[in-house]
Each structure stands twice: as structure tokens, then as C-alpha cells.
Amino acid sequence: MVDIATRVWNHKWKIDPIVRSLIDTDFYKLLMCQTVFRRHPKTRVTFSLINRTKSVPLARLVDEGELREQLDHIRSLSLSRGESTWMRGNTFYGKRQMFTPAFMDWFENLRLPAYHLERVGDQYELTFEGSWPEVMLWEIPALAVLMELRSRAVLHDMGRFEMQVLYARAMTKLWEKVERLQKLPDLRIADFGTRRRHSFLWQDWAVQAMQEGLGRAFTGTSNCLIAKNRDLEAIGTNAHELPMVYAALADTDEALRQAPYDVLADWHDEHEGNLRMILPDTYGTGNFLKHAPDWLAGWTGIRIDSGDPVEGAETAIRWWKERGEDPRQKLVIFSDGLDVDKIEELHARYAGRVRVSFGWGTLLTNDFRGLVEGDALAPFSLVCKARSANGRPTVKLSDNPEKATGPEDEIARYRRVFDIGHQERREVFV
Amino acid sequence: MVDIATRVWNHKWKIDPIVRSLIDTDFYKLLMCQTVFRRHPKTRVTFSLINRTKSVPLARLVDEGELREQLDHIRSLSLSRGESTWMRGNTFYGKRQMFTPAFMDWFENLRLPAYHLERVGDQYELTFEGSWPEVMLWEIPALAVLMELRSRAVLHDMGRFEMQVLYARAMTKLWEKVERLQKLPDLRIADFGTRRRHSFLWQDWAVQAMQEGLGRAFTGTSNCLIAKNRDLEAIGTNAHELPMVYAALADTDEALRQAPYDVLADWHDEHEGNLRMILPDTYGTGNFLKHAPDWLAGWTGIRIDSGDPVEGAETAIRWWKERGEDPRQKLVIFSDGLDVDKIEELHARYAGRVRVSFGWGTLLTNDFRGLVEGDALAPFSLVCKARSANGRPTVKLSDNPEKATGPEDEIARYRRVFDIGHQERREVFV
Structure with missing residues (x-):
């Protein structure tokens, strides 16, 4: 009808x-x-x-x-x-x-x-x-x-059935990932894929497939509209833009060095619990943690969004131990360029050592790689x-020089102020 | 809404x-x-x-x-x-x-x-x-x-998304077959899959996918309702039940021997063109053709529905030549247990030698093999x-003893009357 x-x-x-x-x-x-x-x-x-x-x-x-x-x-x-x-x-x-x-x-x-x-x-x-x-x-x-x-x-220009088969393939591809994730005990994973999604409807489908396939292991979505419509928890804390703008507004090198901590001091005032997540990599994770005030070690956890995730997590674990915290009580959220292989690897490595959660982005909501000619639907880095x-000007360094943004002279100044040594280059996928 | x-x-x-x-x-x-x-x-x-x-x-x-x-x-x-x-x-x-x-x-x-x-x-x-x-x-x-x-x-008992992914996988599987068939020049293929389809809706989908994917190479469907709804040609001629019943009604061995030709004599009266297709295997293709009246060699073609399809086609080609017919003008329809491998093979082998058409059945409309646990959706031989x-009692011998039906003594009598020698056993898949 x-x-x-x-x-x-x-x-x-x-x-x-x-x-x-x-x-x-x-x-x-x-x-x-x-x-x-x-x-x-x-x-x-x-x-x-x-x-x-x-x-x-x-x-x-x-x-x-x-x-x-x-x-x-x-x-x-x-x-x-x-x-x-x-x-x-x-x-x-x-x-x-x-x-x-x-x-x-x-x-x-x-x-x-x-x-x-x-x-x-x-x-x-x-x-x-x-x-x-x-x-x-x-x-x-x-x-x-x-x-x-x-x-x-x-x-x-696709035909109706050609298009249906394209989505059939994408669904199958995603479901095969869900089936692999089903095997991971005590998994906690959320959708972080709004910004580089294939489409709204596809993200909505992906979220529902995760809901059915993973049950309580799927903790929610960063997308507020989908969280609202699908009766899920909305997930998220804070991002690089806060330290980037705070840093740009700093009048002196000393104020610049202090800016990332000012951000979190303001945040500390306003939030508690799962919202007290450190995003340490804006100007290099190592130095950020080294010079961090003690109260920050009391926060719930850390989000690792650039660089080698294992190095990031190990750095955080060492830091917590140095500050007298028990890493097993701490939450580590991995959110950089994840796909199932990496999730499985990190899940296996950190089970029992820290509480782990995954913020799965582009390769959850836009993995159309290999599905059309010339890979014309592969996600890209926008x-x-x-x-x-x-x-x-604002500057971001991150733990991967490929992700650095800002004018060159300012990048140099920031690298000096934040005492950044050698950083390994890693290909930015999405 | x-x-x-x-x-x-x-x-x-x-x-x-x-x-x-x-x-x-x-x-x-x-x-x-x-x-x-x-x-x-x-x-x-x-x-x-x-x-x-x-x-x-x-x-x-x-x-x-x-x-x-x-x-x-x-x-x-x-x-x-x-x-x-x-x-x-x-x-x-x-x-x-x-x-x-x-x-x-x-x-x-x-x-x-x-x-x-x-x-x-x-x-x-x-x-x-x-x-x-x-x-x-x-x-x-x-x-x-x-x-x-x-x-x-x-x-x-499947979940909603689990089920959607099942159909996504089946669609992908079928579409990959369509993509392979697209490469065959001058292909002519029709849907013969009504009887052992996964479901009505799935057959309807398969037909439409073939329509879009193959265009004019897809010549129609045997299913009248789908032909009507989808504006396609309804395809088909006759089946084993005619010679089986005619044979059962024969009073003597001589009349029995004649029965398969009586069927086609009646058919000849009523039809012409593409409907004049010989289905020769009810009681063995070899003898059927050997003793066939000359007017049958003038028919449009032959449908090969059991036994080794190459042997069947070669037998028909030899027979046409013996009767002074040009095989290149004749139509051979393959319709037994086809899938893409076999279609490709037969297409390559007979291009230019005869006009070829394929009646694709169960593995078009019900190829859910390997898609659920225990292969519980694999087609079966009903x-x-x-x-x-x-x-x-009625008897069918066909070119494969595995497909023979009827009481044992009657099968023995039919084998004697139709002078059936050794027949190779072939596994009946669907």
C-alpha cells in the first residue's frame, strides 16, 4: 500500500x-x-x-x-x-x-x-x-x-538494485565486525562516528546494529539526536578545541605552558565522574602528564586520540603509578583511527590492567572501503x-606530527614551549 | 510516517x-x-x-x-x-x-x-x-x-538486524553472480526458480535484480505472477509429467515405447516457435533421439534437464546433424542444477555452436548456503x-539413475522397453 x-x-x-x-x-x-x-x-x-x-x-x-x-x-x-x-x-x-x-x-x-x-x-x-x-x-x-x-x-548514477547491494555489502561488512566484537569479554564501546559518517541514515543503522549485536557492551553514541531517538546514553567529554583556544589566548610563554591545565581546572569545577577525562595530547602527552598538577591524577581517566595508542596508555599507566594511583581503577578511552583489529589488540593487551573503553569513529560509520569502483566511497580525512x-592563530601539535596544525613559526614556538622532542610520524588515515 | x-x-x-x-x-x-x-x-x-x-x-x-x-x-x-x-x-x-x-x-x-x-x-x-x-x-x-x-x-528466532544482515549477505551473494554473468556476451538466461525458492519476496527480488543487472540478457521468468507484476516475459514449455502420464496410460510395451512421441505430436498440433522444445530425458535421451520421428528434428530446440549437460548437448548436436539440421539454428536450454560456474562453462563451450539459453532455478532463488549456522537455510531436494x-504407477528414468522414480519392477520394465544401458550416477543437489 x-x-x-x-x-x-x-x-x-x-x-x-x-x-x-x-x-x-x-x-x-x-x-x-x-x-x-x-x-x-x-x-x-x-x-x-x-x-x-x-x-x-x-x-x-x-x-x-x-x-x-x-x-x-x-x-x-x-x-x-x-x-x-x-x-x-x-x-x-x-x-x-x-x-x-x-x-x-x-x-x-x-x-x-x-x-x-x-x-x-x-x-x-x-x-x-x-x-x-x-x-x-x-x-x-x-x-x-x-x-x-x-x-x-x-x-x-547507481541503479536501484546496485545500490541496494552496495548497502547490503556495507551491512555485511559492519555485521562481521560486530560478530568479532561479540567475542570480547567485558567490552565497552561507543559510537564516535558522527563527523565522518557516510550518511545520517547509515549512522543510525550502524548504531542500531551495534545495539542489537552487542547489547550492554555497546555503551552509547556521541550523537545526541540518535541517542535521543534510540534511547541510548549520549557519550563524550571534551576535545582539543578547548586547549587550542585557551593556548592561543595566552599572552606569555608561561601562560601558554599553563593553558592546557587551565582548561581542565575550569572543567574540574563544572564536572565530575565520567566527564573528568583527560585529553592529554594537544601539545604532547609526555610533557603534559609530567607537569600536570596532582589533582589531575585523581580524575577518572584519559582519552588517547593520537600517536601510538600503546605508548599513550603505557605513559598514562606509569604516570598514575608515580602519582600513587591504581591504574586498574582508571579508565582509558581509545578513540583514534580504530578498527576491529586494533580494538581486539588493545582489548587483549589492557584487560585487567586498566578499565578500557573504545570510541569507535569513522570505520564504524563510514567503512565503505572497497565497495565501489575506484574506492570512491572510501572515507577521507576531513x-x-x-x-x-x-x-x-591556534596551534595543535598532538602526538603525531602529521596531525599538527597552525602556522609554522607558531608550531615551532609551541614545540619549544612544550619541550617536544622527537615525535614519530604516523599516517593519518581518517 | x-x-x-x-x-x-x-x-x-x-x-x-x-x-x-x-x-x-x-x-x-x-x-x-x-x-x-x-x-x-x-x-x-x-x-x-x-x-x-x-x-x-x-x-x-x-x-x-x-x-x-x-x-x-x-x-x-x-x-x-x-x-x-x-x-x-x-x-x-x-x-x-x-x-x-x-x-x-x-x-x-x-x-x-x-x-x-x-x-x-x-x-x-x-x-x-x-x-x-x-x-x-x-x-x-x-x-x-x-x-x-x-x-x-x-x-x-532471529533478531531484526541479524535478519537484515542475513538478507544483505544473500543479496551480495546473488549480485556477485549477476556481476559474473554480466561478462558473458550474448547471454540468454531466465528465472526457473519458483518451486524451490527461499520465499516469494526473495524470488521477486532476485528477478528484479537480474532485470537491472543483466538487462536484455535476462529473458524472463517462469513465474506468471512475477512476470505479470514486473512486466516480463513468462517463460516455459513442458515437463516430464506429460510423458510420465502418457506412458502410464499405455496398454502395451509398444504403446509405452511410443508414448513420449505421442506427447510431442499432441504438442506439435498446438504450439509452434519457442514452445516446440524437446524434453528428451524422461526415459533416456540417447534412445529417445535415436528413435524420434523426423518431424521432431525440425523443432526449435531441446531442454537438457538431467545427466551430464555436455553429453546431452553433444548428443543433440550429433542428432541434428544426422537429420540434416544446422545445430547453429537450434536452441539448447540448460536447466538442471545450474550455478554460475556451470553457466560460464557451458556458455563458453557452446558459443557459436548452438543457440544457448539457461533456465536458472534453485541457486538463483534459494542460494542461502553458508549463511546461517548448521547451513539450516541451504536448499534441499523437494x-x-x-x-x-x-x-x-508412473515412472521417470531421466539421464541420471539417482533421479529415477516409480516402483522398482516398473523401473526395470521401462529400462527394458526403452533399451537403457549403463547410466552414470550423478549426485542430485537440488
């Missing part, structure tokens, strides 16, 4: 929107946004989108008009009553009312600020300027829009980062 | 019928039925269903009540106006009005006759008795019902055959 109303509804779409909700974003964005809204509402920032995979000619694949329509649509979004209720009423990590009434009032009235889009060769330059709490909310939807428009472009704060 | 009407409609189903139309059957059944209706309306026959794969305990897998509901539902079916119009008005092989008004009037008023069902150990004994034109129409729906009830039984006519 044809549902005529649905068919007519489909006809009248001006566009088929990719992002349909302001909470179709990572939970940590909203957490960080509240902190920024409270403490740095006037800070001016620039975010820009960069395609690190130059071999994917985004501007040739994706029509500029369609991209503008999608971005304009996002600017038309505002928080719905149900979304607001979910944010105000939900329990996150057992804590109620994580978002203050003041923040919610502001967020309910928010529209995302203007964007600047320009085609440069085969790539797009997409930048956002304005107050930090507003601009920062562009990151995830901007990435998701470009990723999905690229998927749509590749799928555009990022959207803070580039400046109050007119000063 | 939920389609409430569909949901409510679903709720009120007493059963979820497997066969919903009298034309959800093979086209050749209807062609043969018309011949039988004209020439042998009073002949009494018994058909019975036999599961050759004893390792599949049908009576343990399939609830008897459910089976009765499905069979009773089939008995409630009658030809719809649209189905009648399609049969009366359609062009088959370029010929209009293949079904006479008298046959259509009879068919429009037909209900299928009673069945007899008994559980014997882990198997069902399912038999049909009555007039030949009525009873013969039970064969395909009875097989389809048991095949699909078995599939449903295996699927019953048949429904004429067992007696006017009280006399």
Missing part, C-alpha cells in the same frame, strides 16, 4: 536535508559549548574546514549550490521543544540537569552564524567566524554535510578546526 | 499467505494444463510430494497446523479479473491468445482440489488425487509453501510428482 502522504511530502522537499536538528551533533560539543558560553562568551574565533585528503576533489564532486542549500538549511534550524526537554531532563552519566537553565535559554534561541564558502581549485574553503559558543557548533554539521554530499554524488581566537 | 492502514491490515491477517495467486506458478504448468484440459480431462492422477533430502526433518521444522492453513488458503484462491486479463491478452513468444476461451472459462472457475496430509516420522506425506488438469496445478504451490515455511521456521494415472 502506498503511503500517499509520505510520497507527497517527499515531492515537496526543496532539498533533502542532511542535518535536520541542532542536536545532530556530538555530545561533547554541547558540553564544551556550555563551558564556553559561561566563561568565554565574547571570544571571537574562526573555524575552518580542511580536506587533508587532497586526492578527493570535493569541489568537483559536490555542487556548490547544493552545498549552500544544505548549509543554509542548517542555519534555519533551532532547538525543538522535544530536543530541549531531552537536554534539560535527561540523565547523563547518572547526573541530572547537566545543562543549566541559562545555557538552555540561550541555546533555544540560537541560530548558527553565517558561513563563508569559496571554491579554490578542486577544494572548498569553508570558514565560520564569530563568537566562540556559536561558531564551535558548526564543526560537526559542516563535516557531516560534506561527507554525505560526497556519498550522494558517488551514489547518484577536519574542521579552530584556526584563530581573538585574531591569534 | 507510519502507514496506519497497512499496520492495521497486517494485524488482521489470520495467516501470512505464501501463495496468494493461482498464477504464482510456472508458466509451463498452465500451458500443459491447457493441453491436459483439452485431451485428458477425465484422467485421474495422484501427485505426491517427496523430500529427497531426508536430513531436513520437515515435520519437526514446520508446524502441521501452519502447513494446513497455507494449503487451505491455496484452496480458497481463484483467478482474479486482472490475472485472467493478463492470461487472455498477453503475448507469449509473439503469439497472442495462447489460452483458448474454453480453457480460460474453466480456469476462472477453478478451485484446487482437496489434499491429503499425514505426518510420517520427521517427514510429511502430502498427496493430491483427482482429475489431472486440477491436481497438476498443486505441484508448484505445494513445493513453494513447504520451502518457505521451512525458511520462516529457521528465521523465526519434488512433487505424478505417482499414478488411472490407477497405474
Whole structure:
């Protein structure tokens, strides 16, 4: 039976929107946004989108008009009553009312600020300027829009059954991963794949497949909209943008050296439990931990997001021991470029030594590698980062020089201030 | 948007019928039925269903009540106006009005006759008795019902995503076959997989995938309902039941020897073109051709449905040459236990030597091998055959002694009358 109303509804779409909700974003964005809204509402920032995979000619694949329509649509979004209720009423990590009434009032009235889009060769330059709490909310939807428009472009000329088989193959591929993960005792794993997902519907499918296949081992999703719709826990804490902007705003080398700890001191004031997660790699994990204040060793755990994950975890374990903490009580979240092989390896290595959790991103929500000719649906490395704060450039070093961003002279200065020695280069996959 | 009407409609189903139309059957059944209706309306026959794969305990897998509901539902079916119009008005092989008004009037008023069902150990004994034109129409729906009830039984406890992935895997498997077939120049292939399909919906999907993937190389389907719904050519000619019943009715050995030719003489009267296909193996291909009347060499082609297909085709080619026919003008249809390897091999071997076509059955519409634990969805060898006519047992020898059916003494007599020497045993897969 044809549902005529649905068919007519489909006809009248001006566009088929990719992002349909302001909470179709990572939970940590909203957490960080509240902190920024409270403490740095006037800070001016620039975010820009960069395609690190130059071999994917985004501007040739994706029509500029369609991209503008999608971005304009996002600017038309505002928080719905149900979304607001979910944010105000939900329990996150057992804590109620994580978002203050003041923040919610502001967020309910928010529209995302203007964007600047320009085609440069085969790539797009997409930048956002304005107050930090507003601009920062562009990151995830901007990435998701470009990723999905690229998927749509590749799928555009496929036959109906060819396309169904493509998704059949992708489902099979993902399910085979789930079947391998089912074998890992006491696994804890969450979806962190919003930003570089193949599409919204595919992420939603992947999350539900993980829910059915892994049961309680699947701890939730970073995507607030999907968490809300699928009755899951929203997962996340904080990201590099906080230390990057704090660092850019530092007036002296001494203040710069202190900036990453200032971030966490502010965070400490506001949060507890699972939200007290250290993200140590913005300017090198080793030095960060070495000079960290003692109260930080009391935090719940650490998230390892660049460099060799084993080296990162071992460094953290040594550090906890030095500070008199029991690593077996500590949580280590691995979240960098994971796939099942790596998850199995890290799970085996750290079982019993620390509490382990995995934040599985792109290869959960966008593993279409090898499924179409020329690998045209393989995920690629698109990022959207803070580039400046109050007119000063931002810098990220991370534990992998391939992931460093910022002007060269500033990178050099940061490397000196943070006393970074040799860093091993690792290929950035996604 | 939920389609409430569909949901409510679903709720009120007493059963979820497997066969919903009298034309959800093979086209050749209807062609043969018309011949039988004209020439042998009073002949009494018994058909019975036999599961050759004893390792599949049908009576343990399939609830008897459910089976009765499905069979009773089939008995409630009658030809719809649209189905009648399609049969009366359609062009088959370029010929209009293949079904006479008298046959259509009879068919429009037909209900299928009673069945007899008994559980014997882990198997069902399912038999049909009555007039030949009525009873013969039970064969395909009875097989389809048991095949699909078995599939449903295996699927019953699966999770929603587990099930979706199962179908994803089956789709991928089928599509990989389609991709291989795309490489064969001038391929002609049709769906012959109704009787042992995984399910109706799956056959319908397989047919559409073949349509999209192979375009004009996909010549149609034996299933009349799907042909009608999907705007395809209905494909088929005749089957072993005609010579089997004609032979059983023969009063003398001489008449028995003549029976297979009588069948084709009657057929010759009624049909031309692509419908003049010889099915020579009921009592051994070699002798059948050796003693065939000359007019049979003028027929369009031959269908090879048992034994070594290469031996069958070579025998036919030699025979045509002996009778002064050009094999390159002749059509050879391979239809026994095909899968892509065999199709590729036969296609390569006979390109340019004869016109080749493939009738692809069970491994098109039911290749779920290897997809669930214990291979519980692998196809199995279920048949429904004429067992007696006017009280006399029927016999089939075929070119493979494993496929022989009938009482042992009668098989011995037939082997003597038809002068069958040594026959190579070949495993019957499906």
C-alpha cells in the first residue's frame, strides 16, 4: 500500500536535508559549548574546514549550490521543544540537569552564524567566524554535510538494485565486525562516528546494529539526536578545541605552558565522574602528564586520540603509578583511527590492567572501503578546526606530527614551549 | 510516517499467505494444463510430494497446523479479473491468445482440489488425487509453501538486524553472480526458480535484480505472477509429467515405447516457435533421439534437464546433424542444477555452436548456503510428482539413475522397453 502522504511530502522537499536538528551533533560539543558560553562568551574565533585528503576533489564532486542549500538549511534550524526537554531532563552519566537553565535559554534561541564558502581549485574553503559558543557548533554539521554530499554524488548514477547491494555489502561488512566484537569479554564501546559518517541514515543503522549485536557492551553514541531517538546514553567529554583556544589566548610563554591545565581546572569545577577525562595530547602527552598538577591524577581517566595508542596508555599507566594511583581503577578511552583489529589488540593487551573503553569513529560509520569502483566511497580525512581566537592563530601539535596544525613559526614556538622532542610520524588515515 | 492502514491490515491477517495467486506458478504448468484440459480431462492422477533430502526433518521444522492453513488458503484462491486479463491478452513468444476461451472459462472457475496430509516420522506425506488438469496445478504451490515455511521456521528466532544482515549477505551473494554473468556476451538466461525458492519476496527480488543487472540478457521468468507484476516475459514449455502420464496410460510395451512421441505430436498440433522444445530425458535421451520421428528434428530446440549437460548437448548436436539440421539454428536450454560456474562453462563451450539459453532455478532463488549456522537455510531436494494415472504407477528414468522414480519392477520394465544401458550416477543437489 502506498503511503500517499509520505510520497507527497517527499515531492515537496526543496532539498533533502542532511542535518535536520541542532542536536545532530556530538555530545561533547554541547558540553564544551556550555563551558564556553559561561566563561568565554565574547571570544571571537574562526573555524575552518580542511580536506587533508587532497586526492578527493570535493569541489568537483559536490555542487556548490547544493552545498549552500544544505548549509543554509542548517542555519534555519533551532532547538525543538522535544530536543530541549531531552537536554534539560535527561540523565547523563547518572547526573541530572547537566545543562543549566541559562545555557538552555540561550541555546533555544540560537541560530548558527553565517558561513563563508569559496571554491579554490578542486577544494572548498569553508570558514565560520564569530563568537566562540556559536561558531564551535558548526564543526560537526559542516563535516557531516560534506561527507554525505560526497556519498550522494558517488551514489547518484547507481541503479536501484546496485545500490541496494552496495548497502547490503556495507551491512555485511559492519555485521562481521560486530560478530568479532561479540567475542570480547567485558567490552565497552561507543559510537564516535558522527563527523565522518557516510550518511545520517547509515549512522543510525550502524548504531542500531551495534545495539542489537552487542547489547550492554555497546555503551552509547556521541550523537545526541540518535541517542535521543534510540534511547541510548549520549557519550563524550571534551576535545582539543578547548586547549587550542585557551593556548592561543595566552599572552606569555608561561601562560601558554599553563593553558592546557587551565582548561581542565575550569572543567574540574563544572564536572565530575565520567566527564573528568583527560585529553592529554594537544601539545604532547609526555610533557603534559609530567607537569600536570596532582589533582589531575585523581580524575577518572584519559582519552588517547593520537600517536601510538600503546605508548599513550603505557605513559598514562606509569604516570598514575608515580602519582600513587591504581591504574586498574582508571579508565582509558581509545578513540583514534580504530578498527576491529586494533580494538581486539588493545582489548587483549589492557584487560585487567586498566578499565578500557573504545570510541569507535569513522570505520564504524563510514567503512565503505572497497565497495565501489575506484574506492570512491572510501572515507577521507576531513577536519574542521579552530584556526584563530581573538585574531591569534591556534596551534595543535598532538602526538603525531602529521596531525599538527597552525602556522609554522607558531608550531615551532609551541614545540619549544612544550619541550617536544622527537615525535614519530604516523599516517593519518581518517 | 507510519502507514496506519497497512499496520492495521497486517494485524488482521489470520495467516501470512505464501501463495496468494493461482498464477504464482510456472508458466509451463498452465500451458500443459491447457493441453491436459483439452485431451485428458477425465484422467485421474495422484501427485505426491517427496523430500529427497531426508536430513531436513520437515515435520519437526514446520508446524502441521501452519502447513494446513497455507494449503487451505491455496484452496480458497481463484483467478482474479486482472490475472485472467493478463492470461487472455498477453503475448507469449509473439503469439497472442495462447489460452483458448474454453480453457480460460474453466480456469476462472477453478478451485484446487482437496489434499491429503499425514505426518510420517520427521517427514510429511502430502498427496493430491483427482482429475489431472486440477491436481497438476498443486505441484508448484505445494513445493513453494513447504520451502518457505521451512525458511520462516529457521528465521523465526532471529533478531531484526541479524535478519537484515542475513538478507544483505544473500543479496551480495546473488549480485556477485549477476556481476559474473554480466561478462558473458550474448547471454540468454531466465528465472526457473519458483518451486524451490527461499520465499516469494526473495524470488521477486532476485528477478528484479537480474532485470537491472543483466538487462536484455535476462529473458524472463517462469513465474506468471512475477512476470505479470514486473512486466516480463513468462517463460516455459513442458515437463516430464506429460510423458510420465502418457506412458502410464499405455496398454502395451509398444504403446509405452511410443508414448513420449505421442506427447510431442499432441504438442506439435498446438504450439509452434519457442514452445516446440524437446524434453528428451524422461526415459533416456540417447534412445529417445535415436528413435524420434523426423518431424521432431525440425523443432526449435531441446531442454537438457538431467545427466551430464555436455553429453546431452553433444548428443543433440550429433542428432541434428544426422537429420540434416544446422545445430547453429537450434536452441539448447540448460536447466538442471545450474550455478554460475556451470553457466560460464557451458556458455563458453557452446558459443557459436548452438543457440544457448539457461533456465536458472534453485541457486538463483534459494542460494542461502553458508549463511546461517548448521547451513539450516541451504536448499534441499523437494519434488512433487505424478505417482499414478488411472490407477497405474508412473515412472521417470531421466539421464541420471539417482533421479529415477516409480516402483522398482516398473523401473526395470521401462529400462527394458526403452533399451537403457549403463547410466552414470550423478549426485542430485537440488
